[in-house]
Amino acid sequence: MILAGELPPGSQLSEEALALRCAVSRTPVRDALRRLEADLLIRRSESQRSFVADWSDDDIEDAFELRAMLEAQAARRAATRINAAQLEALRVHNHGIETAIAADLPDISTFLEHNRAFHEIIVEAAGSPRLASLLTRLIEQPVVWRTAQNYDRENLHRSHREHEELVAAFARRDAGWAASIMTGHIRRAYYAYLDAYAVQRQAAE
Amino acid sequence: MILAGELPPGSQLSEEALALRCAVSRTPVRDALRRLEADLLIRRSESQRSFVADWSDDDIEDAFELRAMLEAQAARRAATRINAAQLEALRVHNHGIETAIAADLPDISTFLEHNRAFHEIIVEAAGSPRLASLLTRLIEQPVVWRTAQNYDRENLHRSHREHEELVAAFARRDAGWAASIMTGHIRRAYYAYLDAYAVQRQAAE
DNA sequence: CCTGAGCCATTTGTATACAATAAACGGGTC
């Protein structure tokens, strides 16, 4: 609901109201709120009331910066640990991306799914449960989720080419190369988001 | 209880048993288990049963590696953002450390408290709620907690000197320097832990 | 018109009961 924008930033989330809305009791709602709080999608007041987090520009930059650092670390580790099956899976998913964006009207949904799977395999190949745990907190966030919605053809194809580079770096077992590409890959996503956001802002004015 | 070793690694944690032991109902116990699971102190089976996580050597190395990376990033950011009051607080806490370890019998408990406060100020000065959130997951872990218990006088004083270097880097607003020192600081802690652990292992045999 | 105190409404924290599911055990069969 937060990602879909049904719950505007800053609005209060009452456990009971959510329970009613989801047709469950407060108990599972509480569990979900605690998790979302850990993911920083929800902030809690001193008196433990829950509100949808509102993301400042600094927050967004912060999230991308950390994501770049952690994903680069994942790529660095994965380069020397990835196995043949995982490498092949990366190629398959990136081919899926290529197909999804080849049409006149790119299939963003399919792109997102393959993109998610691609990055997930890298995290898995990194073989660090802690790193995986930290990253899942950063990627399930509204900004990241919406970024690709605003990708133009140019950015979609660039993303695909960067994935190809990553596969090449993994195939060569070059940790430094893989980390560098990944850093650039995430930073580019950040600037793509900024551009799209700037457009949205102008449209809103 | 996990940190104190009362609950051995691998042992199952029944919500009801813990509730009885802590004289509360299952509800708050469940909340705690969910948080500890996020902190990777607890792992859950497919059927959602909880067990105390057992840490392999790789897990420990992994945790230190990530902590080094994130704390270095915190130091990097803090260097250009720290204010005079925070800088002074760092000096005060490091002086507290100096006093605590000056005696013939070092006061480890006081050392730990000042050390925790010292690192906390840096994270605060970094001004990144996300980074802070990620780091709290890594520092409340059994290995980190026990490391200082095994510090010898040499390591305690080295830690103090490294803190002094950090303060100097912050005073100069030198982000790269601060990050480098912090990386070394955490890596040294890792090797100190390894040495202490090797000693314990030999004693156990 | 502003301020503050007290009361009421809202919201969260905790306890408990019941339902659903998975593990453990035992009896039977091959």
Next chain:
DNA sequence: GACCCGTTTATTGTATACAAATGGCTCAGG
């Protein structure tokens, strides 16, 4: 003797009730 299946038991998931704490509102007073 090993293995499969049904039953029992343990454990977690969910719903609900009540207690505690917090926010906001009203009304009195300056």
